[in-house]
Amino acid sequence: MKKSISILAVAALATSMFVACGPSKAELEAKAKAQADSIAEVAKADSIAKADEAMKAAEAAKADSIAQVAKADSLKKVEEEAAKGGKKGKK
Numbered sequence: 001m002k003k004s005i006s007i008l009a010v011a012a013l014a015t016s017m018f019v020a021c022g023p024s025k026a027e028l029e030a031k032a033k034a035q036a037d038s039i040a041e042v043a044k045a046d047s048i049a050k051a052d053e054a055m056k057a058a059e060a061a062k063a064d065s066i067a068q069v070a071k072a073d074s075l076k077k078v079e080e081e082a083a084k085g086g087k088k089g090k091k
Contacts (some may be wrong), residue, residue, distance in 0.1 A: 023031075
């Protein structure tokens, strides 16, 4: 009888140790919240990076468009001068 009570007591202590060593509900919730916050922060940073990339692409397209307009204006000016009778400046 004493042996069975001592074995039962040891089993109860061992079980309580495993249950007590695990994280509490509050710790698990805090860990889940920290993970969700981290994911949200990464998503925000990714969104900002995509917006910056889109802005740079828009600026590059605008610069390209301005360059094409300037080239067209230069060609038009050269054609107008050619139609008037050639280049000026040579005597």
